[in-house]
Amino acid sequence: MPEEITRLTHKYLRHDKKFPHIWCPGCGNGIVLGSLIRAIDRSGLHKDDVVLVSGIGCSGRMTVYADFNTLHTTHGRALTFATGIKLAKNSLHVIVIMGDGDATAIGGNHFIHAARRNMDLTAIIINNQIYGMTGGQQSPTTPYGSMTTTTPYGHIENAFSISELAMVAGASFVGRGTVFHVQLLDSLIERAIQKKGFSVVEILSNCHVQFGRRNKMGSPVKMMKWFQEHAVTMQKAKQMNTEDLEGNVTIGVLTDSDKPSYLEKYQLVQEQAKASLKK
Amino acid sequence: MIENDYRNEIRFCGSGGQGIIMAAIVLAEAAGVYDGKYVCQTQSYGPEARGGTCKADVVISSKEIDYPKASRPTLLVAMNQASCDKYFLDLNPKGLLIVDTTYVKKVPTGRVAALPFTRIARQETGNTMAANMVALGAFGHLYKNVTAKSLEDALMARVPKGTEEVNLLALRAGMDAAKHLDLCALPQLVREEEV
Amino acid sequence: MNRTGAKRKNILLMQGNEAIVEGALAAGCRFFAGYPITPASEISEGMSIRLPQMDGTFIQMEDEIASIGAVIGASLAGVKSMTATSGPGFSLMQENIGFACMAEVPCVIVNVMRGGPSTGLPTHPSQGDVMQARWGTHGDHPIIVLAVSTVRDSFEITVEAFNLSEKYRVPVIILSDEAVAHTRETVTMPSPEEIKIIDRIKPEMPPEWYIPYEVTSTGVPPMAVFGEGYPYHITGLSHDVRGFPTQRPDETDELIRRLYRKITQGFHEIQKIKSFMMGDAEIAVIAYGSVTRSARQAVLDVRQLGIRAGLLQLVTLFPFPRESVETVLNQCRAVLVPEMNLGQISREVKRVNQKDTRVTTYNRVDGQLITPEEIYSQLIQMK
Incomplete structure (x- = not known):
C-alpha cells in the first residue's frame, strides 16, 4: 500500500513544483484529488490524454497540483472552456472540477446546458455548501437556516440539489458520494470518466473552517461523522419512506443511461454536411 | 431610358414579407456578378419579420462605390402605400416611380410606371409571393443597365430551391407587362416645383 | 461595358458578415461558438453551414460568456477559433477576453457594432464600442483591434486578424458595424495560394525542457497544444514562466511587461493604415x-x-x-x-x-x- 501511494504520487502529482498546497488541514479537497487520481489510474488513461479543467475557488486550485494538461479558468466558466477543448479535440478526456458556487451559481447556466446537450465531459462537483475561499458566504447549496458570513441571521433560501438538477437537465450519468465514503467515490469517478456524454459526480465535502465552524461542526471529524450518519445508499433509500429520508442524502449511482452524446450526434452532422457538398 | 451617370441609385420598398430584399439582392447579383458592375446592396428594417416598412437599396456604378446607400434614388419601386408615401420624397425629381397598383391606390406623381404586380403574380403564377419578381421584371425592362439574361441567371442562383420556376415565370410576366408602358408620354419630372 | 451576362469566375455577391465567415475559413478557422444577436447572427448562421463541411465544429452556446469560453478552450486544443457578437454580447465576453490576454490564447472576436448603450439600436450602425474594444476587460492588457470598412476588406482583415492573433498569441477584436455587416458587395475571392497564413509557433524542444511562458526575444513563447506531449498549466492568475500561480512582485512585473512588449515590438507589422x-x-x-x-x-x-x-x-x-x-x-x-x-x-x-x-x-x-x-x-x- 505505501508503495502504491508513492507510485501514484510520483506519477500524477506535481510534487516537485507546487507543494505544499493551499488547502486547510483536514480539507476534503485532498481526498477528492486522491480519488480522482486513483480513478484515472484505474481507467488506464494516458496522462497526456487527460485535460483537467477547473474554475475559481478552493477546488479551482486542484489543477495546479495534478500533472496533466491543466487549465484554471474563470469563475463559473470551466464547463464552457472544457466544451471547446472537447469539441476541438475528441481524443482528449476532459474532466472538469468545480465547486458548488462555481457550478450552480455563477456557472449554473453552463451546467444545465452542458447536461442538456449531453456534452462529452466529466463534471466533478465538490459541494461544501459554502464559498470557502472568499470567506464563508452562502452558496446555492447552503442548507436552509445555516449561518454564513452573508446570512448573519440565518439562511432564508432553499438549497439546490446538484444531482437532481443534473438528472432532469439530461446528464447521462449522475453519482453522488461524500469524502467519507472514499471507496464509493473512487468507483463513481471511474464510472463517470468511462461514460460517454455528460457525467456528473457530486461530492459532499467538508469545509469545517468556513461552514462547520459557524454551524456547530467546527472540526473535520464532526463533519465526517455527519456524512457517516446522514448518507444513505440507494439500496437502503428504496426501502425507506419520504419522512425517514428527510434530512439525509442518498449516495451511489443516481442515474446511468445510454443515450447518444453530443459528439456522436455532431459527427453525423459533419457527415451530412460533407455529403451535401458532393451533390 | 434612364441614367448613364456612373452612379445609379435604386430603391425597393414595401412591407416586410413582400420579398423586397430578395428583389434587391437579385438585381445586385445580376448587375455585379453577371454584368460586371460595381454594386452595393443595403437594407433597413425594423424588428418585424413580417409587416412594418422595409426598404432595400441598390447602388450600381461603373466605379468603386464609396457611400453604400441610396440617398436620392432615381428609381423607386413601391410595393405598398405606406412605403410609397414614406420614400416618395427621397426620389430624384428626374427619376421614375414604379408602383404595384394592387396596393398603391394613391399615386403621388404622374411620372409613374403603374402596374398591378401582385395581381399579375396571382394570375400568371398562382402565387402572390412572386409579386416581387414581377416587379423586378418590369423594373428590368425599364432600367437598361442590367440585362434580362443576367436577371434570370441571378434569380435562378438566389431564390430558394424549388421556387425557381414560379419566380422565373413571374420575372418574365413583369418584363412583358412593362412592354406596354410608354414612358415618353409621362411628365418629364416627378415634382415640378423642386427644379 | 460587360454585357455578356456570363457569370464571372470567383466573384461573389456577399454581405460583410458572410465575408467574415469566408475570411475566417480561409485563415484556417475550424471552430466557432456563438450566441444569436443582431446584427451579427449571419456569421453564426454561415459558420453552422460551412464548418461541418470542412470537419470543423460550430456550436451555439447558451450565452456569449460561454461562447468565448468555448473559443478559448478550442484554441488551447490547437484549433483556430472565433466568435462573433454585437455590443451587449461583447460586454458579456469581457472577462474571458482578459483571460485570453493573460494566458496568451490566440482567438478572434468579431463585434458588429450597433447603436448603444444597453440594447440601443439593434438594426442600426454605430462606432460606440471602440474604447470598449481597447479597454473592455479589467487590468492592464495588450490587445489588437482592427476595423473593417467594406465587404472586400472584411475578408482580408479577418485573415489578417487570425494571422496576428496566432503570431502574437493575443486576442484580436474585429470591429465591424451594421452598415458593413449587412451591405452586399461583389468580392473577388482569392485562391488559397494567394492567402498568406500564419500559424502559432509550437515547442520543438524535448517536453522536459519546455518552459511555457519563457521570456523570448520576440516576447512570444512557443505554444503547446493539449495532447501533444507537453502537459502544462494555464491560468488567469499571475503566473511564473512555468505557468504556475505566483504573487512574487518580480515575476508579476516581468509577465505584464512582457505581454505589452510583445505587441510593442510588433508595431511596424500590426499597425495598418x-x-x-x-x-x-x-x-x-x-x-x-x-x-x-x-x-x-x-x-x-x-x-x-x-x-x-x-x-x-x-x-x-x-x-x-x-x-x-x-x-x-x-x-x-x-x-x-x-x-x-x-x-x-x-x-x-x-x-x-x-x-x-x-x-x-x-x-x-x-x-x-x-x-x-x-x-x-x-x-x-x-x-
Whole structure:
C-alpha cells in the first residue's frame, strides 16, 4: 500500500513544483484529488490524454497540483472552456472540477446546458455548501437556516440539489458520494470518466473552517461523522419512506443511461454536411 | 431610358414579407456578378419579420462605390402605400416611380410606371409571393443597365430551391407587362416645383 | 461595358458578415461558438453551414460568456477559433477576453457594432464600442483591434486578424458595424495560394525542457497544444514562466511587461493604415470603419474645388497607429475625425497631437451613417 501511494504520487502529482498546497488541514479537497487520481489510474488513461479543467475557488486550485494538461479558468466558466477543448479535440478526456458556487451559481447556466446537450465531459462537483475561499458566504447549496458570513441571521433560501438538477437537465450519468465514503467515490469517478456524454459526480465535502465552524461542526471529524450518519445508499433509500429520508442524502449511482452524446450526434452532422457538398 | 451617370441609385420598398430584399439582392447579383458592375446592396428594417416598412437599396456604378446607400434614388419601386408615401420624397425629381397598383391606390406623381404586380403574380403564377419578381421584371425592362439574361441567371442562383420556376415565370410576366408602358408620354419630372 | 451576362469566375455577391465567415475559413478557422444577436447572427448562421463541411465544429452556446469560453478552450486544443457578437454580447465576453490576454490564447472576436448603450439600436450602425474594444476587460492588457470598412476588406482583415492573433498569441477584436455587416458587395475571392497564413509557433524542444511562458526575444513563447506531449498549466492568475500561480512582485512585473512588449515590438507589422490622396494634403480626414467610405467620396468632391484634402484610414485602431497619425498631424493644418460616436478615436488623435494642429470632430449617434455631404461641408469650413 505505501508503495502504491508513492507510485501514484510520483506519477500524477506535481510534487516537485507546487507543494505544499493551499488547502486547510483536514480539507476534503485532498481526498477528492486522491480519488480522482486513483480513478484515472484505474481507467488506464494516458496522462497526456487527460485535460483537467477547473474554475475559481478552493477546488479551482486542484489543477495546479495534478500533472496533466491543466487549465484554471474563470469563475463559473470551466464547463464552457472544457466544451471547446472537447469539441476541438475528441481524443482528449476532459474532466472538469468545480465547486458548488462555481457550478450552480455563477456557472449554473453552463451546467444545465452542458447536461442538456449531453456534452462529452466529466463534471466533478465538490459541494461544501459554502464559498470557502472568499470567506464563508452562502452558496446555492447552503442548507436552509445555516449561518454564513452573508446570512448573519440565518439562511432564508432553499438549497439546490446538484444531482437532481443534473438528472432532469439530461446528464447521462449522475453519482453522488461524500469524502467519507472514499471507496464509493473512487468507483463513481471511474464510472463517470468511462461514460460517454455528460457525467456528473457530486461530492459532499467538508469545509469545517468556513461552514462547520459557524454551524456547530467546527472540526473535520464532526463533519465526517455527519456524512457517516446522514448518507444513505440507494439500496437502503428504496426501502425507506419520504419522512425517514428527510434530512439525509442518498449516495451511489443516481442515474446511468445510454443515450447518444453530443459528439456522436455532431459527427453525423459533419457527415451530412460533407455529403451535401458532393451533390 | 434612364441614367448613364456612373452612379445609379435604386430603391425597393414595401412591407416586410413582400420579398423586397430578395428583389434587391437579385438585381445586385445580376448587375455585379453577371454584368460586371460595381454594386452595393443595403437594407433597413425594423424588428418585424413580417409587416412594418422595409426598404432595400441598390447602388450600381461603373466605379468603386464609396457611400453604400441610396440617398436620392432615381428609381423607386413601391410595393405598398405606406412605403410609397414614406420614400416618395427621397426620389430624384428626374427619376421614375414604379408602383404595384394592387396596393398603391394613391399615386403621388404622374411620372409613374403603374402596374398591378401582385395581381399579375396571382394570375400568371398562382402565387402572390412572386409579386416581387414581377416587379423586378418590369423594373428590368425599364432600367437598361442590367440585362434580362443576367436577371434570370441571378434569380435562378438566389431564390430558394424549388421556387425557381414560379419566380422565373413571374420575372418574365413583369418584363412583358412593362412592354406596354410608354414612358415618353409621362411628365418629364416627378415634382415640378423642386427644379 | 460587360454585357455578356456570363457569370464571372470567383466573384461573389456577399454581405460583410458572410465575408467574415469566408475570411475566417480561409485563415484556417475550424471552430466557432456563438450566441444569436443582431446584427451579427449571419456569421453564426454561415459558420453552422460551412464548418461541418470542412470537419470543423460550430456550436451555439447558451450565452456569449460561454461562447468565448468555448473559443478559448478550442484554441488551447490547437484549433483556430472565433466568435462573433454585437455590443451587449461583447460586454458579456469581457472577462474571458482578459483571460485570453493573460494566458496568451490566440482567438478572434468579431463585434458588429450597433447603436448603444444597453440594447440601443439593434438594426442600426454605430462606432460606440471602440474604447470598449481597447479597454473592455479589467487590468492592464495588450490587445489588437482592427476595423473593417467594406465587404472586400472584411475578408482580408479577418485573415489578417487570425494571422496576428496566432503570431502574437493575443486576442484580436474585429470591429465591424451594421452598415458593413449587412451591405452586399461583389468580392473577388482569392485562391488559397494567394492567402498568406500564419500559424502559432509550437515547442520543438524535448517536453522536459519546455518552459511555457519563457521570456523570448520576440516576447512570444512557443505554444503547446493539449495532447501533444507537453502537459502544462494555464491560468488567469499571475503566473511564473512555468505557468504556475505566483504573487512574487518580480515575476508579476516581468509577465505584464512582457505581454505589452510583445505587441510593442510588433508595431511596424500590426499597425495598418491606408492613405488616400495624402501626398499634398493640407487638411485631412482620419476615419475608420464604414465612415471611411463617405470620407473618400468627400475628399474626392472637395478636391474638385481645389481644396487639398486627404484621408488617413485607420485599419488598426489599437495599438493606436501613433506614428502615422503624428505624421498627418505634422503635415496638415487641420484634421477632421468623423465618427459614429461622440468622440472616441478623436481623443486618441488629440492625445498624440503635439503641435497646435486643429483637430475637429464630427459625430453622429442617431444610428445613421455619416454621409459624404456632411464630411464635405465640414471640410469646406476647415479650408
